[in-house]
Amino acid sequence: MTSLKSDLPEARGLSLLAVDSEIMKEAVETYLANPVFQAARYEELVLDDNPYRRPVRPDDIGLVDFGTPLRREDFAQLSGLMGHRMLLNIHDTGRLLLPSLPTDQKWHDYQRFYNPESRFLGSLIRPYLEAHLFGFVQREAAGRGPRTTAGLGEQAPAAAADRRHRAAELADVVAAARPQDRDPMIDMLAIQSDAASLNAGTRPATALSNVAGSASLPGVHSGQIGGDLMRRVADSAGIKYEPHSYIQYYLPSTLALMNYVNAAALDPGRVFALAGALMAHALETRELEGAVEPLLAERLQEPGTVGALERVADPAGYADRALGAALAVVERAGGEFAVAEFGRGLQEYTVLLEIHHEDRMTQFRWINDMPAYAEKARRLQNAITGHGIDVDLDTFVESWEECSTTHVHDQDRLLVIESGQMEFWNCFGRRHEFRPGDMTFIPKHRLHGSVVLSGECVYHQPVITAELDRQFG
Numbered sequence: 126m127t128s129l130k131s132d133l134p135e136a137r138g139l140s141l142l143a144v145d146s147e148i149m150k151e152a153v154e155t156y157l158a159n160p161v162f163q164a165a166r167y168e169e170l171v172l173d174d175n176p177y178r179r180p181v182r183p184d185d186i187g188l189v190d191f192g193t194p195l196r197r198e199d200f201a202q203l204s205g206l207m208g209h210r211m212l213l214n215i216h217d218t219g220r221l222l223l224p225s226l227p228t229d230q231k232w233h234d235y236q237r238f239y240n241p242e243s244r245f246l247g248s249l250i251r252p253y254l255e256a257h258l259f260g261f262v263q264r265e266a267a268g269r270g271p272r273t274t275a276g277l278g279e280q281a282p283a284a285a286a287d288r289r290h291r292a293a294e295l296a297d298v299v300a301a302a303r304p305q306d307r308d309p310m311i312d313m314l315a316i317q318s319d320a321a322s323l324n325a326g327t328r329p330a331t332a333l334s335n336v337a338g339s340a341s342l343p344g345v346h347s348g349q350i351g352g353d354l355m356r357r358v359a360d361s362a363g364i365k366y367e368p369h370s371y372i373q374y375y376l377p378s379t380l381a382l383m384n385y386v387n388a389a390a391l392d393p394g395r396v397f398a399l400a401g402a403l404m405a406h407a408l409e410t411r412e413l414e415g416a417v418e419p420l421l422a423e424r425l426q427e428p429g430t431v432g433a434l435e436r437v438a439d440p441a442g443y444a445d446r447a448l449g450a451a452l453a454v455v456e457r458a459g460g461e462f463a464v465a466e467f468g469r470g471l472q473e474y475t476v477l478l479e480i481h482h483e484d485r486m487t488q489f490r491w492i493n494d495m496p497a498y499a500e501k502a503r504r505l506q507n508a509i510t511g512h513g514i515d516v517d518l519d520t521f522v523e524s525w526e527e528c529s530t531t532h533v534h535d536q537d538r539l540l541v542i543e544s545g546q547m548e549f550w551n552c553f554g555r556r557h558e559f560r561p562g563d564m565t566f567i568p569k570h571r572l573h574g575s576v577v578l579s580g581e582c583v584y585h586q587p588v589i590t591a592e593l594d595r596q597f598g
Contacts, residue, residue: 146192149253153191153211156246157183161237162214165373167528167576172370175231176222177238179214179372180530181207188535191253194260200480201377201570202535208254209380210372213324214238215247215254216387222368255388258381262476269475272468273461274452278445284475285444288409291482292416298486299420302493309555310489311424312362314417316371316553317379317485318355321406323368324383354414358421362554373531374553376572378484381477382406389470397455397463401470404451408444409478491571492552501598502539502564505589508597517588523577531574537589538567545582549575566598 156162165180172178189204199205218239224231237243270276299310359366369375375383386406389399414421455467491498509516540549541564549565550556551573558578559565566589567573589598 149191149250150186152246152250153253154183154186156211156243156250157181157186159237159240159243161234162211165528165530167526170373170528170574172372174224174226174367174370175234176217176224176368177231177234179210179238179369181210181214182530182532185532191257194257197261197265197480199570200261200381201484201533203533205258206377206380206533206572208258209377209384210375211247212251212254212258212384213369213372213380213387215251216384216391217368218244218247219391225367255384259385262385262473265476266469266472269472272465272472274456274464277452277464277468277471278449281445281448285408285412288412288444288478289416291479292409292412295413295482295485295489296416296420298489298493299417302489306493306552306555307420308362308424309552310492311358311417311420312364312554313374313489313492313552314413314485315355315359315362315364316374317376317481318410319359319364319366320369320371320375320379321382321386322356323366324386354418354421355410357425361425371553373574374572376481376484376488377533377570378477378481382474382481385474385477395466395470397459397466398470398473400451400455401467401472402474403470404448404467405471405474405478408447411443487568488551488571491568492555495551495557495565498566498568499564502541502566505566505593505597506539506541506564506587508593509587514593516590516593519586519588520583521586522581522583524582525577525580527582528576529574531572533570533572534567534586535569537569537591537594538586539589540565540567541585541587543583543585545577545579545584547575547582547584548578549573 161177162179162181162183164182164184169178169180185203185207189207191204191208195202195205222238270280299307299314302310356366364371386399386402389395389402452464452467455463459466508514540559542559542561544561547559548556549559551571557565567586
């Protein structure tokens with residue numbers, strides 16, 4: 126067994142997963158018993174001025190295994206979403222959150238959220254969850270080249286080009302969306318950006334002041350890692366800026382970005398890695414806003430918005446200069462060790478940004494292709510019934526306004542309505558009404574939720590194997 130005394134983060138993570146699984150499972154279950162984590166009600170799709178209400182779907186605990194490290198290809202599976210939601214809640218009990226308009230119920234939830242037993246259990250399970258969620262990130266980033274001033278400087282142009290390419294891909298998907306889906310997609314983008322900014326708070330700003338002294342890190346302003354343009358888009362849609370009203374719409378990868386910054390900001394030993402992560406996010410934000418600026422300017426009716434981004438004729442040169450200036454500050458503060466740590470944070474956060482891109486692209490393509498997924502479901506269901514194919518099948522009988530907190534499945538599934546009515550969503554602001562005979566295909570690891578609109582709704586979820594999908598999908 127790996128020694129608990131190892132200095133390598135990867136080794137520490139693996140050893141934490143070797144802790145008695147039954148003890149950790151009991152600790153997680155006890156933590157989730159706190160009422161503020163119970164499944165959401167229909168009226169809680171957006172939480173109004175209550176920073177303590179954090180739906181996690183505790184009943185799903187029997188479906189997950191936090192003792193096995195995540196693989197990159199499974200980052201958005203149920204244990205990833207559930208684990209990151211818990212981590213965000215654990216981190217947030219370390220800072221003061223207050224409602225704008227207090228009520229007796231909010232103060233009751235306040236006491237539950239900051240309950241000493243809950244905070245103790247959170248501190249106990251946090252390293253265990255982090256080992257499950259971030260192990261592959263550390264391993265992958267470790268092979269991404271030297272973490273020296275020269276080595277990181279050589280990587281800058283290629284990294285900037287990659288960020289620009291991915292941002293353009295995402296902008297193309299949004300631009301090609303059906304009119305009824307485009308604005309909800311843009312709102313989803315704004316919600317993810319807001320989440321990162323809300324999550325940063327003042328802690329990174331305080332930490333970075335210890336690195337930079339009187340100097341500032343280029344591209345990182347007072348710990349703010351969200352985008353001004355995306356915030357204006359959120360304002361235009363009436364999206365509130367408070368923690369964490371839209372937590373049900375945070376993608377797993379968004380939560381991963383938030384929790385990486387949370388963990389680094391709480392650990393004085395990771396201050397230089399935090400600086401690298403925030404630099405990566407600043408460059409990502411700049412490229413994303415530049416790529417989607419024409420769509421956002423149209424939405425905001427603000428021609429020329431791009432000027433506010435301080436775009437330059439040589440984008441790669443901008444990244445080069447920004448990174449070079451940041452490295453100079455970091456090296457002056459802590460020498461080779463600080464530069465290596467800065468590089469670690471930069472590279473680990475870049476892995477998470479790549480995953481975030483994959484997560485957004487897959488979710489947005491599903492959002493825009495819902496008619497095609499309904500047709501796919503029809504083909505698969507006809508094959509199952511026509512050929513008498515035996516499949517794993519879950520059947521649910523739910524009553525009026527019974528709501529499913531947004532979640533993911535770890536297998537491809539169909540959703541087939543037998544009776545009653547259901548409202549289904551996979552995007553903020555875009556809902557689909559299903560009636561008897563309606564069906565759709567739900568890809569694995571894709572965020573979605575639903576609510577029953579009739580007195581009772583009976584629906585089925587056949588599990589679709591890869592072989593069944595290849596033959597009939």
